[in-house]
């Protein structure tokens with residue numbers, strides 16, 4: 388039986404008069420690795436933000452772990468790595484450990500300090516992304532790929548069950564990208580984490596994810612990964628060339 | 637016991653000064669990291685209008701300063717929504733309005749006098765017992781707030797969207813932080829002077845960011861730099877009979893230059 392942990396119904400979003408998303412619905416099952424694709428400017432980032440309540444949707448409901456998003460409280464169960472997460476102020480004087488620990492906010496409680504239990508959680512999250520040796524380093528002094536790992540650790544530290552990522556592999560080198568997908572596979576298969584990833588990465592679309600959501604013209608269509616290549620809507624979405632490229636091999 | 641501390645006015649000046657040195661960097665570090673340095677100037681000009689209002693209406697000027705600067709703080713946050721793409725515009729508007737209002741009120745009160753100079757440049761002899769009480773109460777509120785909300789303010793400064801998603805009430809805390817900034821200015825202006833408050837918010841933090849190794853380290857170093865600036869500045873002010881605002885800020889700039897020189901020489 389499918390266990391729907393994140394459900395969007397009839398979501399509509401516009402910036403002023405220009406409608407970006409029109410009556411979109413989407414169910415995400417536990418254990419999914421979902422790819423969100425679509426042309427530049429089609430509203431992929433906006434969709435993720437509207438789902439998470441980071442921009443105010445005009446209409447629609449979002450149900451998270453069975454609760455309406457308005458009454459949902461356990462935000463630690465959700466993680467989000469925004470587009471250009473690594474384009475923060477590079478001079479920000481914080482260590483890797485401090486950045487990751489920030490996301491333990493809900494666990495620590497008002498006015499309390501980081502305890503040894505929390506330090507262990509930070510350590511564990513850094514371990515997963517292979518950044519333990521860097522925890523005392525200033526975040527701005529790391530490479531783009533390393534910063535991305537820290538942001539994943541920051542997302543993981545609150546022990547989320549579902550993680551949203553917006554174009555996570557843009558701007559990192561090939562090797563970092565490869566280990567990124569290894570990590571995603573580990574999280575998805577071993578840790579049973581549900582993953583939702585906006586991507587232009589055609590290789591990933593055809594081999595990594597199990598479901599694909601295409602956003603075009605304000606609409607969203609979902610396919611299983613193996614049937615996507617034949618779908619006209621996705622071809623249209625890429626003006627055809629990119630998808631063909633993806634499915635050559 | 638140091639000779640200068642025999643004078644009760646100097647005791648009050650030091651009590652107020654030490655509190656200011658502790659509070660300014662605590663607030664300043666978040667101001668600098670959120671690139672809001674202009675806000676200090678704006679709120680201090682609003683408090684100048686409040687001082688003038690107090691002189692005109694014959695009530696305690698620091699009340700005027702507190703009310704006007706908090707009103708300006710809230711005004712900036714409200715206007716920010718109307719100019720969401722140009723956040724700094726809301727600051728400029730409130731700054732212009734504050735200066736205009738201050739000038740009008742000062743001319744109405746015909747108060748361009750030594751008292752006003754004290755507020756503009758800081759003063760060691762003018763700190764009254766009432767000032768020390770006001771400064772202490774506001775100072776305690778600020779220190780308690782930062783201690784209690786440290787994690788929240790850190791998260792917002794680093795990643796506002798992430799903070800929002802983590803369940804932090806970002807919009808409310810932003811307004812509260814601006815109000816805390818307004819209070820900080822009122823606390824500091826007696827000693828440092830309205831014209832130089834924002835320097836003390838920013839410069840010690842700028843110095844510490846040159847060499848700090850973590851966020852905690854940044855705060856500790858900024859407080860140390862601010863304390864040195866205030867202590868040296870107050871002594872200099874006393875012995876050379878200069879306005880303390882100027883001496884304190886000049887010492888803090890000297891520290892900044894020393895730190896930069898140190899960094900160039902010993903770290904590549």
Ligand SMILES: Nc1ncnc2c1ncn2[C@@H]1O[C@H](COP(=O)(O)OP(=O)(O)O)[C@@H](O)[C@H]1O
Nearest residue numbers: 402403407425426427428429430431432433434
């Ligand atoms: N803050 C904004 N105000 C107005 N329009 C916006 C804003 N942000 C994005 N848009 C528009 O919304 C559309 C969708 O943007 P986005 O969700 O970022 O697309 P994608 O992530 O698919 O590239 C684009 O056409 C963009 O121009």
Ligand SMILES: [Mg+2]
Nearest residue numbers: 431432433470
């Ligand atoms: Mg995008």
